[in-house]
Amino acid sequence: MNVSVVLFTSDLRLHDHPPLRAALDGARQVVPLFVRDRAVLDTGFACPNRLAFLADCLRDLDAGLHDRGGRLVFRSGEVVEQVCRVAGAADADEVHLAADVSAYARAREDRLRRALEADGRRLHVHDTVTTAAPPGALTPAASDHFAVFTPYFRRWSDHPLRKVLAAPRTVRVPDGIGSEELPGREGLSGLSEGLARGGEREGRARLASWLRDGITSYDTGHDDLAGDATSRLSPHLHFGTLSPVELVHRARKAGGPGAEAFVRQLAWRDFHRQVLAARPAAGGADYRTRHDSWRSEAEAREDVEAWRAGQTGYPLVDAAMRQLRHEGWMHNRARMLTASFLTKTLYVDWRVGARHFLDLLVDGDLANNQLNWQWTAGTGTDTRPNRVLNPVAQAKRYDPDGVYVRRWVPELAGLEGPFVHEPWRLRGLDRAAVDYPDPIVDLAEGLARFRRARGLD
Incomplete structure (x- = not known):
């Protein structure tokens, strides 16, 4: 047999x-x-x-x-x-x-x-x-991989998907094959309090809910921090409890701008995998060096500790870092902002941030994590490597009413209007009544330091 x-x-x-x-x-x-x-x-x-x-x-x-x-x-x-x-x-x-x-x-x-x-x-x-497409199947004429997402996405979109396979009805396992006891959550310390549950049944239930209630508005709502309008399927993709091929098929069947935007994000996931497959060193080294003299973790110890703890004095950055610690997950827009703040405003080596994310993220994935950090740091595939995300401008755009900040930074829950994003503008007794730190860096000074380091002045 x-x-x-x-x-x-x-x-x-x-x-x-x-x-x-x-x-x-x-x-x-x-x-x-x-x-x-x-x-x-x-x-x-x-x-x-x-x-x-x-x-x-x-x-x-x-x-x-x-x-x-x-x-x-x-x-x-x-x-x-x-x-x-x-x-x-x-x-x-x-x-x-x-x-x-x-x-x-x-x-x-x-x-x-x-x-x-x-x-x-x-x-x-x-x-x-x-992946939905094999990493090495899509290549440009003069290279072994795509270094820019847009041309990759065009090729990826035209690549034929295989059919979705049904789950088997019967699986016969031979007798006599020993097994250890399956692990459980019991005995694990250091877990995030709000950590989601794993497993294929949980993933398929979340997918069904997403296709029913979330995907149609994804194109307009995916950056809404307070609305939490993303799919939250990334942990299930990381552990493979959901198939990316099936997700693309089902999203395309749903149709509409929201589904198209969601499929584009799945393509980004494949894009990063084909980059890492072709350039495995990018997991720990600059994909495109900018000859940075990054501040090390030791040199920037107090700033790094404040960033990790969500005590930078910039409410949106701190809200995102606290969400990460509580849930083991963070909204994608918030990931870009916190990474930009560490690498460009504080000018700290991207590997310091990438390691912290991998220490906490339930969807911590070598390809996506490292290459997204490099994209934000300007050492990866971003065609605008010197862009800097302003945390105040980002807050006013993606959390205009301060709902996300108040959710994760309760010290600021009582502030009204724009002060929730700029509490340092309060004066006198009003400022003294808020138990929240002043900014650890002036944004203009941080920008000037970054521009000097990159030779942009």
Whole structure:
């Protein structure tokens, strides 16, 4: 009786899962396997918020498999070693895996292929599991990847999508394959209080609600900080409880300007993956150097601590940083603003901010996080690398009534009118009554420092 192994990584779902479908088509029995990678744990990338969400996803995946007569096999350790052990115990002919783009994931895939071939087994790597278009499928004439989003998006929009695959009705798992106990949120410390729940069922419920009530106004409302009109599907895309291919299909079916704007954001996600696939060093080094002499974390210690704590004296920046700590998530417009403030107003190395985001974000993703930080810092793919986002102007535009600020900075909840965005303009007893810090930097001085550093004066 032939057996295949499906190694789940960041594709923790049963709907629209090409590796699982291929394994079921080619074998009578399948071992659904997840390995908690010891190397990832050792790097510190596995922050508490993502570990908790991952635990939700694994338990939900296991429950979905049980509903179909199967179960999830969970192991911990070195991935190649554990996969080979399971494949040997099951006498499996093949292992199926979703393609990934990071340098680490691709090196791990190469090691796994060599180890399996040495045992007489085959590794099948499947594209369009975590992206809508394969990272290397769309290239310009003179390069191995697109460095500018707009021409990439044109090609991406014309690229044919594969069909969405139904979830399997039955998954038969061979007997005798040992599994460790699935992890849970229990015992994890340092979790954000408002952390969302993970799992495919949760993701599909959120998607259904988004398509019903949110997507039609996305084009006009996605920057409304107070309205919270984004999909909040990014954690489910990061862990693969939702398929990007299915999301594009369903958004296009919904139609309209809101759906088009949402699809564009999904294309941005693929864009960053094709950049990282072609330039893996961009995960930690400037994609396009501006020869910056960034202030280090040590040099800017007090400013960095104020930024992390949401105590910069700029209400919109502080509201966003407090949302991040409370929810393990932040609105996209707020991500751009807080990143601009750290890198350009405070002139602190973008890697300091990117690390803090990865420490807290439940959707913390190497491609999106690092390359969005670089985009904002001006060392990435932005065609306007020297733009600086003014936190006061951004607040008046995207939180005009101060609702978002008052939600996350309760010290300012009693202020009326424009003072909520500029409390330092209060005078005398009115200012003394507000327990909130003065700005840690003058915006004009910060802008001048940045322009001098970039040689723009």
